Amino acid sequence: MSTLDQFRKETHDWLVANCPASMRTPQKRSEGVYGGRRASFPNDDAKLWMDRMVEKRWTAPDWASEYGGGGLSAEETKILAQEMEALGCRKPIVGHGFWMLGPALLEYGTEEQKLEHLPKIARGEIRWCQGYSEPGAGSDLASLRCKAEDKGDHFVLNGQKSWTSDGDKADWIFCLVRTNDEGKKQEGISFVLFDMETPGVSVRPVPLITGESHFCDTFLDNVVVPKSQVVGEINKGWSVAKALLVHERTMMSQIERNMPKPKFSTIDYAKNYLPLNDDGTIKDALMRNRLANHLMRDQSIKLSQQRAFEEGMAGTFDMRVSTIFKYISTEEKTAKDSMVADMMGMTGAGWDTDRFTFDEYTKTYEWMSNKALTIAGGSSEVQLNLVSKRGLGLPEK
Ligand SMILES: Cc1cc2nc3c(=O)[nH]c(=O)nc-3n(C[C@H](O)[C@H](O)[C@H](O)COP(=O)(O)OP(=O)(O)OC[C@H]3O[C@@H](n4cnc5c(N)ncnc54)[C@H](O)[C@@H]3O)c2cc1C
Structure with missing residues (x-):
């Protein structure tokens, strides 16, 4: 038996032994698990399933082990996904940290940033949201105006973000801000990370056609963000932003696969x-x-x-x-x-x-x-x- 066949067998056996039967049934939208400081679970099995996958390090199977991942190769990751699909296993945890920020940090983050944030995503401890769009800066994202004033070792942020999905439930945000007004608009943008509990951050949910509200307007009023929380170079955040969008669009193009069967x-x-x-x-x-x-x-x-x-x-x-x-x-x-x-x-x-x-x-x-x-x-x-x-x-x- 080849090493990959052996891995497939072990993976199958482990999933059969550890994925609770109720976590192998079709999932309602409301039953998604996103983790975070205020994590909620539709039932005890959902928590048990997430905990077991966290312990096995298979919530982010292809991330390196020092970043909380399983260190699996691309082939092994694919086998795990195939075996989970074949058994109808639900995703133990999902969210912006896994789909977008994690892959972008792996590419652009400093070693300190990776060690700080990736394991918390993989363990489901921190839930992230995305602060890109603004009133007047959606499709034309580079026109964003949320201002970050340079104060030496930190920035002070003022402005508004719109359509922040789950901004009221997230713990941290990855956010695009304007650090320079001169020259080409793409060249004065920086990519920053901060805690949603930072003083000056407030969110207001926006009601939708379905009667629910998963969008928020996010207001930033003199929010202090240390420069150590800038991902990539200052004023060069557009490259990070675009790389993250590739991950977001890839995730969205696999929407059917990511949704419950x-x-x-x-x-x-x-x-x-x-x-x-x-x-x-x-x-x-x-x-x-x-x-x-x-x-x-x-x-x-x-x-x-x-x-x-x-x-x-x-x-x-x-x-x-x-x-x-x-x-x-x-x-x-x-x-x-x-x-x-x-x-x-x-x-x-x-x-x-x-x-x-x-x-x-x-x-x-x-x-x-x-x-x-x-x-x-x-x-x-x-x-x-x-x-x-x-x-x-x-x-x-
Ligand atoms: C479900 C959902 C979740 C979202 N979550 C987030 C989030 O978490 N964080 C975040 O930052 N943003 C989020 N967004 C915002 C999203 O990125 C923007 O809605 C999107 O980029 C479009 O921007 P806009 O809404 O400002 O529309 P506009 O840019 O005002 O566009 C209006 C219309 O004009 C068209 N248009 C605009 N420019 C052009 C052009 N150059 N050529 C041809 N047509 C054009 C557009 O296609 C659209 O039909 C979310 C949106 C949705 C629907």
Whole structure:
């Protein structure tokens, strides 16, 4: 047996022995575990599962062991992911620290910053949020104005961040601030980290269409941030910001894989909600066409992602491709949600669990909340601009 086959067997056996049965069932959105100082768990098994994975160092399996990771190779990490998927294991913990800040720190952080922050992410002790957008600086992010005044060994921050997801639940924030007003706007930005409990930080949740609120406006009023908490060089934070966006977009393009496995496939929805011919085919030719097109596109995206993953392991992956994946995956996901809603007819607008099944309600919820996917992390239009400019080298105007 090869070393990797041996690793697969041991991984499988360990997961079977340690992943509680309830953590191998489809997960509701509300059951996600994000860790942090105020960590909450949907039940005792979720905490047990996170604790066991933390102890095994498999919450960040490919990070080096000194940073709290499992030190696994790319192949071993893939095997772990495959075995978890095959057994239906839930992700023990997720969040901005794992998806975005961790990978950016590994690339740009000082050794002290890595040793300080990565193990706390891996152990689920600190939950992070992202302070990029501002009123007037979303797509045109480099126009951000949140001011950082140089006071020698520290900066004093003043300004507002908008759309801070889970800003009211996070412990620390990674934030873009303006440290220089002169010259090209991209060249006066710095990437800073600070505790959300620092005096002068306040958050205000913004209500959404789903009735929930996961967004916040974040206000910074004379917030003191030591210079040791700047990641990368002062005024060169744009490079760190862009690298982090690649990780964010990659995570978003794998949104289906990162989400709990749905109980029903699109074909199940078609069978359950649409009139069928005697031979089992969908009566409505337009809907049949729509479903077939979706299934083909979905399969092509999955195969392309698999190829990109293999290229990543071989060290030949072109990071610019993450923009294409972010665009195509999120557009397809929202198109699929709309198609399923149309298949379900009035039931696809179910907004309570008295008159509708829990699955119907969840579908309506997903249809509404997933509309944000083509905006978050950079809108579809902006991704297309990036593909045309950086990928195809087309002129901007
Ligand atoms: C679910 C969700 C979570 C988010 N979480 C966070 C977070 O945690 N932290 C954070 O900092 N931000 C977050 N954001 C903000 C997100 O990054 C911005 O919404 C996004 O970058 C778009 O910026 P905007 O909302 O200001 O829209 P605008 O930039 O005002 O754009 C408005 C419209 O104009 C279009 N547009 C703008 N410029 C161009 C152009 N040059 N060419 C063509 N079309 C253009 C856009 O595509 C869009 O349709 C989140 C957003 C969402 C939806």
